[in-house]
Amino acid sequence: MNMLAYDLLIPIIIAICTNMLAMRTRSKFASLVVNLMAFLFIAAICVVALTYGQTFSFSGFISISHLSLLFILLFASSFFLVSLISYGQSRSYTSLSMLLWFSMLGGSIVASSINMMPIVIGLELITVSSAFMILLDGRHRAEATIKFFIVGSIAASFFLFAMALVFPYDPSLGLSIISGNSEYVALAAIMLFIAALGFEGAIFPFNFWVPDVYEGAPGFVTPVLSGINKKVAFLALILVLFTAFSAYVRFFSPLLAVLAVVTMTVGNLLAIVQKRVKRMFAYSSISQAGYILVGLAVGTQMGISASIFYIFAHALMIIGAFAVVMVFESANMRTIEDYRGAYASSPLFAVALTILMLSMAGIPPLIGFFGKFLLFSSAIYSGVAILAVIGIINSFISVVYYSRIIDVMFSGTEKKTIRATRTIALAVIAIVVAIIIFGVYPQPLISAIHSAVAQLPIA
């Protein structure tokens, strides 16, 4: 019996229960305070455990490794940022907080699972609560909700079917290395897993739902979808592929490489032609999923560390970017042309968005640059230089559409009234500071990820 899992579980449960109570009294501030306390508690536990702890296991399904702690820390920070962003924006903030903590529970279960069963449960927890989050602000969100829910269900059914294929090899469904006689069944299972998680992670052929849902969702739920749900999917992909199927790396890494190339290229090319900023960020977040896949396609310890680093970086960047987009949207700025004069209206958010976009484009010394540097150099290191070349061409393309927005934001002097609560400004400033600090000195994050990945059974 281990205390750490309870230490992490208890604040989440308490947060869910107190948010339920807050729902009855409709007290938004109480709910914010609860979120803050629970976040601080979880963050403290994670940091302490990462610094001093070893690996802990818990009843055969859950095992809290360094990797899980890192991801729980990421999810907790992301959810807390989202709760800061949505404070004062959402009409039913208390319910939203409760759903956020349900998602957090799902994310933590996925992060610490050593079995496929909890992964499915965690993913479903997240999907269902995200669907409710989209619907929370009114009936007019129904289309996006239904779309998202259907896609989530399809993904879940793919996942379950893949598990059924694995079942004959390993009835316990544990994430231990599978090696059987029939490679074809294993390969079919791998493809189904990639498809299932590709829906959530918005990898190329499964990305059709992304722009509509991101645009249809309320401004404060889009960061959840792109900053957290997507990252959980990639985490699940890493866990499944590089533990259970690590004997088949040579089969699936070419597949992942092709998906990476297609995903980033398609995302980038479609992002260029978008008129609406939110859709543009949706497509750019698809292309960023392609970059994350580069590291998985390389499949070495270096590549996976780089991918995880980029997952962290992208979670921060995209949450910040969608937060700023939400702020501008509240002043009826939707298309790129509407962004004219953004710097004159609100220097803080315009500069923040500039820094976030530069980071996404991979300009040093911001966190996105180091992510891309690690990813592409791991590709060159393992002899697949072509992935690095295509990746760099893609980041070059992305500069085209990011610089267009920067150009528009800084031109024009017409002032628009932009109303933003202090909490949003706080969240955006925190993200920008984190991006700059981890961009200038990424060593602590890199070494933590590196030692966490060293525990995975990768060749």
Added chain:
Amino acid sequence: MSIALTIPIAIAVPLICLIGIGFTKGKRSGSLSLFSTGMGVVFASIIAVSYLASGLSLSVSYAYLPYVGTTLSFGVTGISVLMLLMASIVLFVAALSGNQENENIRLSSAMIVLFQAASVGLFASSNMLLFFIFWDVGVIAMFIMINVLGSANRRKASLNFIIYEIFASSLLLLGIMLLYAYSPGHSMSLTALAQSGSLPQNVQLAIFFLFFMAFLTNMPVFPMHFWLPDAHSEASTQGSMLLSGILTKFGGYGMLLIFIAMPISHDYSKYVAGLAIFSAIYAAFVMSRQTDIKRIVAYTTIVDMSIILVAISAVSTIGNYGAIYGMLSHGLAVSLLFLCAGNVKYMFNERNVKRLRGIIATSPAVTYGFAIGMLSILGLPLTSGFVADLLIFIGSVQGLGIYALLPLAAIALMGGFLYLVFSRSFLYVSENSVPSSFDHRAQKAGYMILAIAIIAFGIVQTLLLSHILL
């Protein structure tokens, strides 16, 4: 305290001032940028004096990213000491007298100090990753400078600029990653670049080609120069001074580094020289069709940087001296010319040299400034340009033979055209243009500092060069 610590301090001071500018407004941020660039001159002088006195290169190194095999290492060698001096003087003058319109002082001062940190870091870094980081920071600062502070056509010019520059930096990054993956010990330091002769032939070739294209775009030389005229002519006065005075030297400095460090570059020196000679003559011809005074000055940058590339590709010691001195001299002279051109535009609201007449009658200071800058670019003795041209052509002839003298034709053409412009627009006094305002004391101080620097570097060259070790 060792002198080498001056280098990290010289990078930290502008960054601290940048944060300070974030909390100040208007005039006060202008004085912060002046303080920062002034300290830059002091630091560069300390570094230069201690280097010239001891002859030992300064270096300092801290642990940074052990996982990526990178240390935070800075070093000042003979090449970078002159670049640092030049950059700090140009930055100081730009902060002092570049913003005559007094518009957007806060943003322009912020970008100046950011660019200061980038240029000091770039010239002092002894690691390719740091070099790249500072390179991109400089490019972004310059992009915002052109985009926000430039003149009417600035948006197209700035997008053109950023696309070319990010293309260059993508190639540079790819080259650095190749160096990192293949060099023994996985290092990105300049020593690893110097030992690249032991790498496989095709890797060496790939690294050289990627770096070469990146630096060629930045310098800029013929096929990659299309961003330059627009960017220079549309940027604000400060922007064009820093752009042509310092940012184009990033590429020249990098080019010099790879030609010194990578033995494979010697196999291609003849082709590079041919390209550079063509570029110089081509740019001189294109220049002679221009009517916009800022575009004219912009094309002198292409001519001069092409001539510097000829000297670099000659791979001879004197040629390298010439390239360094040429970059120093050109940085000072062209920023003086841009300062004058920007002030002419500000005073007369006119950039077309066909309509500018008799500037000397109303504003002699700008005329003398333009004259000194022009004469230095054309290589008048006692200006720094003379030393530079002399060394460049001696070195090039040593390395490449008599054909290396062909760019002299470009200089002659450029000289003739500049003289024509100067005599008609500045000296011709029968029908004077009427200024709407006059240059202030700050601008006159700017001309004076740059003119004194040009003449001083023309006189003390022997002192400097005898101490510089490559």
